[in-house]
Amino acid sequence: MSRCVLASFCIIAAFPTAATAQQPSAPTHSMQGAVRVVDVRGRAVEVTTGVGMALRIVRLQVPADVRVTAAGAALALSQLAPGDIVRVSYGGKPGGYLAYTIERVGRMATGLEGTP
Amino acid sequence: MNRRHRRLAGWGVVLVLAAGSAACRRPAQPGDPLPGLSKVERARFDSGRVAFENVFTPGTGLGPLFNADGCAECHEEPVTGGAGDEIERHAAAFHATPPTGARPCDELVALGGPVFQQRVTPALRAAVGIDSEPVPPEATAIAGRSSPDIFGFGLLDAVPDSEILARSDPDDRDRDGISGRPNRFFDGRLGRFGRKALVPTLREFNDGATVAEQGVTNPTAPDEGTFGGRPFPPETDPTPEPEISRETIDLVDFFVRLLAPPAPLRLNGQTRHGRAAFDSIGCAACHVPALHTADGPILALRHRTVAAYTDLLLHDMGPELADICLANATPSEFRTEPLMGVRLMTRFLHDGRATTLEQAIELHNGEAARSRDRFRTLTAEDRAALVAFLKTL
Numbered sequence: 001m002s003r004c005v006l007a008s009f010c011i012i013a014a015f016p017t018a019a020t021a022q023q024p025s026a027p028t029h030s031m032q033g034a035v036r037v038v039d040v041r042g043r044a045v046e047v048t049t050g051v052g053m054a055l056r057i058v059r060l061q062v063p064a065d066v067r068v069t070a071a072g073a074a075l076a077l078s079q080l081a082p083g084d085i086v087r088v089s090y091g092g093k094p095g096g097y098l099a100y101t102i103e104r105v106g107r108m109a110t111g112l113e114g115t116p
Numbered sequence: 117m118n119r120r121h122r123r124l125a126g127w128g129v130v131l132v133l134a135a136g137s138a139a140c141r142r143p144a145q146p147g148d149p150l151p152g153l154s155k156v157e158r159a160r161f162d163s164g165r166v167a168f169e170n171v172f173t174p175g176t177g178l179g180p181l182f183n184a185d186g187c188a189e190c191h192e193e194p195v196t197g198g199a200g201d202e203i204e205r206h207a208a209a210f211h212a213t214p215p216t217g218a219r220p221c222d223e224l225v226a227l228g229g230p231v232f233q234q235r236v237t238p239a240l241r242a243a244v245g246i247d248s249e250p251v252p253p254e255a256t257a258i259a260g261r262s263s264p265d266i267f268g269f270g271l272l273d274a275v276p277d278s279e280i281l282a283r284s285d286p287d288d289r290d291r292d293g294i295s296g297r298p299n300r301f302f303d304g305r306l307g308r309f310g311r312k313a314l315v316p317t318l319r320e321f322n323d324g325a326t327v328a329e330q331g332v333t334n335p336t337a338p339d340e341g342t343f344g345g346r347p348f349p350p351e352t353d354p355t356p357e358p359e360i361s362r363e364t365i366d367l368v369d370f371f372v373r374l375l376a377p378p379a380p381l382r383l384n385g386q387t388r389h390g391r392a393a394f395d396s397i398g399c400a401a402c403h404v405p406a407l408h409t410a411d412g413p414i415l416a417l418r419h420r421t422v423a424a425y426t427d428l429l430l431h432d433m434g435p436e437l438a439d440i441c442l443a444n445a446t447p448s449e450f451r452t453e454p455l456m457g458v459r460l461m462t463r464f465l466h467d468g469r470a471t472t473l474e475q476a477i478e479l480h481n482g483e484a485a486r487s488r489d490r491f492r493t494l495t496a497e498d499r500a501a502l503v504a505f506l507k508t509l
Contacts, residue, residue: 032303034443036225038217048225048302051337052315052324055225055302082219085304105304108219108444112304 027089027100031058034108035084040077045102047088060090060099070104071113083108143379146267146460147195150376150416157374157416164371167364169196172330177359179237179331180352181249181343186330187368190263197375199461200263203468204329206230207255208440210447221441227252227345230442231328239352240343250344257447259439260467261311267457268377269309271422273318274409277306283404283427294401294483296429296452299445308428311466312442313451322369326360333357334365374416377456380423381508390505393498397490402427402452402483425455425509434481437465448482459507473503 033049036057043062050056062068068075080086085106090099106112141151149161171186172178183204184190190200208230209222223230234248241247251258286297298306299313309315315324323336333340338357340348383391394400403425412418430449438448445451450466458464464476480488491499 034219034302036219046226048223050225050302050324052320052322052328053231053310054324054327054337054339054341055223055230056339056341057226082214082217085302108300108302108304111298111300111306 026091028091029097030087030089032085032087032105033058035080035082035086037082038077038080043077045077045080045086045099047086058090058097060088060097061093062099062102066099066102068102068104075104080104085112144376146265146378146457147197148376149374150270152416153374154415157370157414160367160370161374164367164369164374165196167367168371172332174237174239175355177330177332177355179235180240180340180348181233182235182237182331183231183233183329184235187325190329191266193462194460197266197372199265199463201463201468202263203260204263205232205234205251206259206261206440206442207232207251207257208259208442209254209256210441211256220446221443222254223442224252224255227254228342229255230440232258233328233331237331237352239354240348243349243352244343246343252344257438257440260469262463262466262468264453265457265460266372267375268422268424268454269318270373270375270414270417271377271409271420272308272407272424272426272428272454273373274412274417274420275308275407275422275424275428276410279407280306280308280428284429292398292401293486294398294431296402296427296431296483297444297449299430299443299449299451302443307443308451310442311450311453312440312445313428313430314442314445318373319369322372323365326365326368332359334360335362336365374414377423378460380456381459383505383508386501387505387508389498390501390503393494393502394505397494397502398487400425401487402429402431403455404452423456423509425458426452428452431484432482433484436481437479439467455506455509458509473506474499 031049033047035045036048037046044059045062046057046059048055048057062077068077084104085108087103087105088099089101090097169188178185188196190202191197193199208224211220214220228249232249232251236246281298283296284298285295288295301307301314301316305316307313307316309318309321315321323334326332326334327337335358340353404427405423405425407422407424409417409420428451430445430451432448433450434448441447464470465479470476470479477488477491
């Protein structure tokens with residue numbers, strides 16, 4: 001077997017492992033918070049959340065196949081806006097977090113949809 | 117007397133004794149638990165006080181950034197759970213016309229806000245050379261925040277959202293000049309705790325406070341955060357997260373939740389007159405004298421009337437008091453401060469700038485301007501009576 005063929009085998013064998021390391025197979029976390037930033041070009045959103053006065057920003061990568069919805073209807077990522085309240089399922093990946101689903105459930109100014 | 121009559125007489129004696137006991141019960145003093153706790157609850161309350169009074173060190177989780185080394189450092193006067201003389205520092209950026217793609221309020225969370233801690237551990241000082249968390253230049257306002265007493269906060273937590281929202285009148289449809297509106301946390305739930313009514317529940321307020329005030333992580337808030345948006349150097353935070361257990365934070369929460377509001381003092385002729393003046397000049401429109409708790413698992417909190425003197429809503433207090441924004445609250449909007457226990461306070465308003473109740477009233481503006489102006493037109497005797505009434509709460 002030539003060195004070239006061996007190298008090809010190694011690349012093919014290693015590729016799925018590398019892909020798996022990049023992306024967890026299922027969401028491990030969920031949260032509800034307010035959209036702070038929508039980065040359409042970078043396919044990312046930042047969500048403000050936290051506990052009491054200990055607030056946090058969670059930055060999420062949003063792959064193109066992630067389902068973004070509002071009241072059951074599909075939304076483009078660009079239709080999310082700062083101040084939208086979103087429910088997100090996500091998981092960790094090296095260097096950050098990856099969104100699995102994003103559902104818009106209200107607006108900061110008006111509260112959750114369907115509640116007073 | 118037959119058996120039935122004897123039984124009825126027996127029940128009568130029990131009822132009379134129970135009523136007498138309730139009537140003779142010592143009024144709640146600062147630091148007392150709510151009446152009616154079971155022995156188990158009372159023991160848990162006492163254990164919670166010990167946990168609340170714990171003093172942290174860097175070796176037990178304090179910092180790297182912090183404002184206090186324990187809950188009781190700021191909630192201490194006249195007893196544990198009372199007010200403190202510390203003024204902490206909050207900052208945010210408010211843009212009435214926000215840049216494209218932004219909310220009007222930026223709580224500066226990505227840069228360490230909105231609570232910017234004023235103390236650091238020796239390890240953090242040695243590693244990065246700071247004495248407090250720096251407030252970024254993006255801030256448009258820096259606010260002082262005094263430490264209020266927390267007596268009766270469990271009762272405020274037990275007031276149902278519906279009672280708060282029923283008083284909301286954001287567009288002043290009743291044209292009384294008062295337009296309270298709710299604040300909301302970032303997940304959309306109604307807020308009620310904190311000077312801007314950001315935090316929905318007492319539990320979250322307590323859980324968040326161990327991190328924001330002491331730098332002590334817990335299972336609900338296990339993230340140490342950042343300093344100015346940068347991660348802490350590993351050597352400055354050697355204690356593994358969470359730095360306190362679920363059991364400990366549960367005890368702290370139980371203690372805070374069951375602290376009784378100090379019983380209002382008995383009214384006399386002057387203070388009764390002052391209460392009438394309080395009502396007649398419109399103070400009670402926001403400082404609502406009584407709220408009511410809902411059903412719940414703890415008997416002492418269930419279906420109680422709370423002499424809270426707040427509506428837990430946001431009101432515009434005018435430009436002189438304005439400082440930071442927080443979620444939906446604009447810089448000039450503040451939650452109506454509860455007045456239960458106000459007689460124990462020595463500094464007033466959200467940043468402690470007033471040293472007398474008269475000063476605090478004089479500093480009211482915005483939606484409260486009409487009531488303040490009416491206070492000014494009262495006779496000296498009536499003003500004194502109103503202040504005397506406040507000193508019974």
